[in-house]
Amino acid sequence: MKRLSSLLLLLILVVACNEKEEKKEVLITKKPEPIIIEFGFKLNDYNVVRDTIYKGDTFGNILATQNLGNNKEYDITQKIKDSFNLRNIRAGKPYMLLQSKDTARVLKAFIYKADISHFYVVDLRDSIRAYKKELPITLKRRTIATEINGSLSATLSEAGVQPSLAQNLADIYAYSVDFFKIQKGDRFAATFTEKYINDTIYAGVESLEASFFIHKGKKIYAFPFKQDTTSKRVDYYDEEGKVLKNMFLKAPLKFGYRISSRFSKNRFHPVQKTFKAHKGTDYAASTGTPIVSTASGVVERTGYTAGNGNYVKVKHNSTYATQYLHMSKILVRKGQRVSQGETIGKVGSTGLATGPHVCYRFWKNGVQVDPLAQKLPNSEPMNAKYKPRFLKEMAPLKKQLDSIAAIKFKD
DSSP states (O other): OHHHHHHHHHHHHHHHHHHHHHHHHHOOOOOOOOOOEETTEEGGGSEEEEEEOOTTOOHHHHHHTSBOTTOOHHHHHHHHTTTOOGGGOOTTOEEEEEEOSSTTOBEEEEEEEOSSSEEEEEEOSSSOEEEEEEOOEEEEEEEEEEEOOSSHHHHHHHTTOOTHHHHHHHHHTTTTOOTTSOOBTBEEEEEEEEEEETTTEEEEEEEEEEEEEEETTEEEEEEEEOSSTTSSOOEEEOTTSOBOOBSSOSOSSOSSOEEEEOOEEEEEOTTTOSEEEEOSEEEEOOTTOEEEOSSOEEEEEEEEETTTEEEEEEEOSSSEEEEEEEEEEEOOOTTOEEOTTOEEEEEBOOSSOSSSEEEEEEEETTEEEOGGGOOOOBOOOOOGGGHHHHHHHHHHHHHHHHHHHHHHOOO
16 A cells, blocks of 8 residues: 555656646747837837828828827927928838837827938927938948940949949040940959948949049050149049040040941931931930030030031130031020030931931031041140159059959950
8 A cells, every 4th residue: 555655656746747847848038129220219119100201291291190299280390490391301202100109109200211321300209309310321442343245334233333333434534435436345443432321231332443444455544633632623634644534525425325427528318318428427316315515615506407407506616616416405505605514405306317316516627527536635734743642642543453453354
């Protein structure tokens, strides 16, 4: 009997221990909630509503849907009007509402993201105030070297660079490289800085520090330099300190288009069906493409003729003048001063034209000449007193470009 009692007691103890073990196994340790900080607020402390401004939405409409507590809509708009222009709120932009976590859901803050790096806050927590802030931006420096494969934009995209750098390069080399003629096998290298928001969100190219372009076997360097360090003006120079900027751009359109007909003394006219001189260079482009003045000057004439269609003629000095034909729209008037690269009209097919293009005509001493065959004057050279500083700043940039290119282009 004693033996049976001992066995029963042992069994009870084993079962009790197992139950305790089972209870221990089901205990769950709650992990701490991760702290989330955005726009300077700890989001864990609020009920967060994310939304987008839709057409017809106003700040007042949004406030009308919220519990404002002791605040009133009129008081809020009046107190923030000097800090936040509510008329600048645009459809398609994201915004965030921070509400109290209790059942009242009182609005504590309105956050409007104006662009990729700037945001406005209307803070209603202690008092009513509004302010604009910028998200933290990190600049990262990079050097690339690559061969042209397709368009300049496509080549940059393949290299993981925002295509907007193509426009920077086109502007810098507009005086020395004809981007209508770049071809597969041309090469370039560039050192530039890129912007990152919160160290992770890519926000594009900030600035170009150095570059070279190899076109038709010729290597053309470009280094930005301020002769006057207090000025905002930046010019680009080659490795010897010679200015890249010429008096004239290579073409009246930006890169990416094609020459459809060249200057010729005897060309078959596609509309008149006869051979005659073509005293211009045709650049084919889609209707509405901006046409720019290739040099600074004064608009000498605008108008319409049966052959030229809508046209603009610009006088640059006593030697040179240029004319732009077949425009769909003229954007300047007679007597107006225009700057180099300024848009003066839009591509069209008015007058004698089989399709949209601009016929670019060039006068030298009153005679029409082929602009692509001219040796045109450069802009003002670098002041000699600044050259030692330029060479000192340029040397390490050139060395880095060349070293990266030597690895990439092993030939």
